[in-house]
Amino acid sequence: MLAASPATTLLVGTRKGLFDFDASGTTPHIRALHFAGAPCSAVLADPRDGTWYAALDHGHFGCKLHRSDDRGATWQEVATPAYPADASDDASGDATTQLLWCLEAGHPEQPGTLWCGTIPGGLFRSDDRGESWSLVRSLWDRPERKEWFGGGFDLPGLHSISVDPRGPGRMAIGVSCGGAWRTTDDGATWELSTGMSADFMPPDRQLDDAIQDPHRVVRCSTDPDVLWTQHHNGIFRSTDDCRTWQRIETAPVSSFGFALAVHPTDGDTAWFVPAEVDEVRIPVDGRMIVNRTSDGGATFTTTRDGLPQQHAYHLVYRHGLDVDGSGQRLAMASTTGSMWCSNDGGEQFQSITDHLPPVACVRWC
Amino acid sequence: MATVVFAKAFRRHVECPDELVTGSSLREVMEGYFVMHPGTRSYVLDELGAVRKHVTVFLNSNQISDRRHLTDALGPNDTVHVFQALSGG
Numbered sequence: 483m484l485a486a487s488p489a490t491t492l493l494v495g496t497r498k499g500l501f502d503f504d505a506s507g508t509t510p511h512i513r514a515l516h517f518a519g520a521p522c523s524a525v526l527a528d529p530r531d532g533t534w535y536a537a538l539d540h541g542h543f544g545c546k547l548h549r550s551d552d553r554g555a556t557w558q559e560v561a562t563p564a565y566p567a568d569a570s571d572d573a574s575g576d577a578t579t580q581l582l583w584c585l586e587a588g589h590p591e592q593p594g595t596l597w598c599g600t601i602p603g604g605l606f607r608s609d610d611r612g613e614s615w616s617l618v619r620s621l622w623d624r625p626e627r628k629e630w631f632g633g634g635f636d637l638p639g640l641h642s643i644s645v646d647p648r649g650p651g652r653m654a655i656g657v658s659c660g661g662a663w664r665t666t667d668d669g670a671t672w673e674l675s676t677g678m679s680a681d682f683m684p685p686d687r688q689l690d691d692a693i694q695d696p697h698r699v700v701r702c703s704t705d706p707d708v709l710w711t712q713h714h715n716g717i718f719r720s721t722d723d724c725r726t727w728q729r730i731e732t733a734p735v736s737s738f739g740f741a742l743a744v745h746p747t748d749g750d751t752a753w754f755v756p757a758e759v760d761e762v763r764i765p766v767d768g769r770m771i772v773n774r775t776s777d778g779g780a781t782f783t784t785t786r787d788g789l790p791q792q793h794a795y796h797l798v799y800r801h802g803l804d805v806d807g808s809g810q811r812l813a814m815a816s817t818t819g820s821m822w823c824s825n826d827g828g829e830q831f832q833s834i835t836d837h838l839p840p841v842a843c844v845r846w847c
Numbered sequence: 848m849a850t851v852v853f854a855k856a857f858r859r860h861v862e863c864p865d866e867l868v869t870g871s872s873l874r875e876v877m878e879g880y881f882v883m884h885p886g887t888r889s890y891v892l893d894e895l896g897a898v899r900k901h902v903t904v905f906l907n908s909n910q911i912s913d914r915r916h917l918t919d920a921l922g923p924n925d926t927v928h929v930f931q932a933l934s935g936g
Binding site: 543544546559562564565566567570576578 | 857886891893894902931
């Protein structure tokens with residue numbers, strides 16, 4: 483399958499707004515800032531119709547969702563995913579939307595369908611481009627949800643939604659801390675994947691699939707049986723459409739981190755941004771690196787070229803790394819406001835800026 | 848009947864002019880205001896109908912006592928002030 487043309491726009495959601503980068507040249511530069519001062523927690527450029535969506539997290543006024551039909555020239559506030567009153571229970575307390583953590587376009591055969599992952603763990607669906615949303619009760623009402631707990635936040639969060647291109651109704655999701663799940667019937671039923679392990683649990687619960695902490699779950703677009711996970715306790719790979727996971731032990735320096743990207747046309751190629759484990763969460767020895775495998779995790783190459791190699795204390799969040807449709811352009815941005823890009827599949831990076839607000843997400847389009 | 852006044856911080860995001868609204872409880876008055884300006888509801892209340900954690904509502908000079916059900920009684924010349932709480936980040 484031919485790779486797509488390189489992306490020409492890069493959207494960056496930050497603590498102080500959504501930045502639109504013109505990436506038509508080799509070095510992206512800021513074209514516009516939208517929602518100045520408002521935290522942008524997720525962004526989507528819908529590949530089916532070009533619509534942009536921006537999820538905001540107003541500190542005072544709650545989460546909001548905005549839509550643009552003209553690439554940011556104008557924005558319209560649309561409905562925000564909201565929990566129905568009967569979603570509250572002993573496990574969740576008063577269930578209300580705390581964060582819109584990820585936004586994904588539905589399958590091309592379901593135009594207008596959007597998916598949104600939230601804290602405290604609910605998956606929401608819209609079939610009208612965000613005009614209305616409904617909680618996916620088949621997942622929310624699973625008895626295992628009462629075992630979920632927060633990872634990085636007080637409450638559980640659904641951060642990864644991976645639509646399977648082979649047909650509408652097939653999808654995988656990831657929850658911190660609630661494992662990785664798949665559906666093949668448009669969300670009517672859900673299957674919990676197996677094979678991850680959690681060092682943060684008592685010994686007899688470490689293999690409990692329902693409390694795993696996959697920090698990020700990403701599928702290969704053209705090899706959709708292949709998914710990768712950057713888990714709290716290492717890297718895992720699935721080659722059977724999120725049914726089972728195998729641990730990858732070969733990553734150098736550290737296998738802890740949050741972000742990952744998967745090559746769009748090669749399921750053996752993936753990128754990771756390691757950090758020193760758990761209690762520290764900064765680059766090992768203050769040196770920023772990217773680990774890349776191109777053989778399914780048998781071996782890794784560590785890239786340092788273009789990345790700071792002394793006293794660098796960046797952390798890249800779950801959605802802070804992205805690869806474009808060509809598989810050649812990578813963007814990576816940190817909680818301390820630096821961003822780097824690569825035009826050669828991660829062989830080398832270039833610094834784009836050190837002056838952004840803390841970055842939540844980057845997305846090529 | 849009460850006057851509802853929103854702080855400037857809201858006006859960056861949603862149209863919320865001062866309005867004179869009929870009602871004998873805070874709930875009645877706010878529901879009346881939301882009918883006039885539907886976009887304001889989600890900025891003030893969460894989906895369960897409670898005042899958002901980082902929003903404060905004053906009845907004249909005093910904070911309301913019932914943030915969950917908005918049962919505070921209102922008189923004819925009262926003013927409801929809706930502010931962003933300083934806790935809100």
